[in-house]
Amino acid sequence: MKIMNCPLNGPRNISEFAYGGEVKPTPDAQAPTQEWADYVYYHANQPGILREWWLHVPTSYWFIAERDVTTDRIIATFKPEEVLR
Template sequence: MKIMNCPLNGPRNISEFAYGGDVRPVPNDDADPKAWADYLYMKTNQPGIAVEWWIHVPTSYWFMAERDLRTDEILATYPPKLPATGATP
């Protein structure tokens, strides 16, 4: 089982965490429906470094993780950085 380093609680078994999806810029509320459709349903699914939301379940603590999708290596974790940019589709 992988270890993930929680910015609040330190290294823990990954079973203590849940994945929360890619960090991506959220369209404006009045954005074109196409922009929303892209945001909601178009995932790039490309190899590379992904910036993702993760939550430490016992503390309900959300943070961000950078993960190499080719090797599944977790490169870094840190408290949420804003504005959320992440990988653009």
């Protein structure tokens, strides 16, 4: 079982976490439908290092993790406000 370091709770078994998808900017409310469709449906699924949303389930705490999706190595984790300024 992998370990993930939660910015609030410290290192925990990965079973305490839920995946929340890639971090990506939300389109403007009035953006064209195509832009929204890309946001909602299109996932690049590229190998390499991604920023992802993760949830620590027991505390309902959302944070951001940097993960190499090729090797499944978790590189670093951040409070959301450290990334989304």
